[in-house]
Amino acid sequence: MSDLVWNETAIRRAMQLYFIMGSNNCSKAPLHVLNEAIEGGITMFQFREKGSGALKGDGKTKLAYQMREMCRRHGVPFIVNDDVDLALAIDADGVHVGQKDEAAAAVRLRIGSRLLGVSAYNREEAEAAIRCGADYVGVGPLFATKTKEDAKAASGLHVLAELREAGITIPIVGIGGITAANAGEVIRFGADGVSVITAISLAEQPAAAVRELRQAVLAGKS
């Protein structure tokens, strides 16, 4: 079991630069890309092996395990997307589920004190996630994205401000079409951090891309 201890401060810190990736999101070797991203300073990682060309079965489990090992060696929290069985089998630090996945309340019961992230498109979904025991919500897509095949229409940043104005204080990470050019605004509108696939996974130099995103996040907080 990982020795990470979760309190709200630690969760907000981990949200700052949350990298999400599966083997089909990168053109170079996935373990190389993750290694570079860690070197650049990501604060959390989500293994999201889905969509066209994604690994299945033993191949998926093996890659997940290798990535979990790499993250653990560097103290980066490791989250599994959708697949609660896999998360438990490889002793992940947490699980992220969306509105069409296993119900968040059931996942909470299964994973105990591991981190639970839930996707929310609006205030109703965020409030329901909180009632189900979410530790953070992923809000998006804020901007247009080509990465998620069934993504909803981009909401724009105002949804973040609406959640905060409604008194929602849970850690929030923005998602969808986020780059170094808009990450600062995501923070200024109320998110604690940004979650990113393409801007890191397809970057020519992932470590440099991470540093640029972190600078933008820090600028958004100042």
Ligand SMILES: Cc1ncc(COP(=O)(O)OP(=O)(O)O)c(N)n1
């Ligand atoms: C941090 C974060 N936020 C949102 C999502 C999207 O989850 P979901 O809606 O279940 O879609 P898939 O990623 O499963 O296709 C996420 N994965 N991470």
Ligand SMILES: Cc1nc(C(=O)O)sc1CCOP(=O)(O)O
């Ligand atoms: C996995 C995912 N979930 C989204 C949501 O809005 O719930 S958008 C998205 C894809 C994010 O990829 P990129 O950084 O390449 O746009």
Ligand SMILES: [Mg+2]
């Ligand atoms: Mg999902």
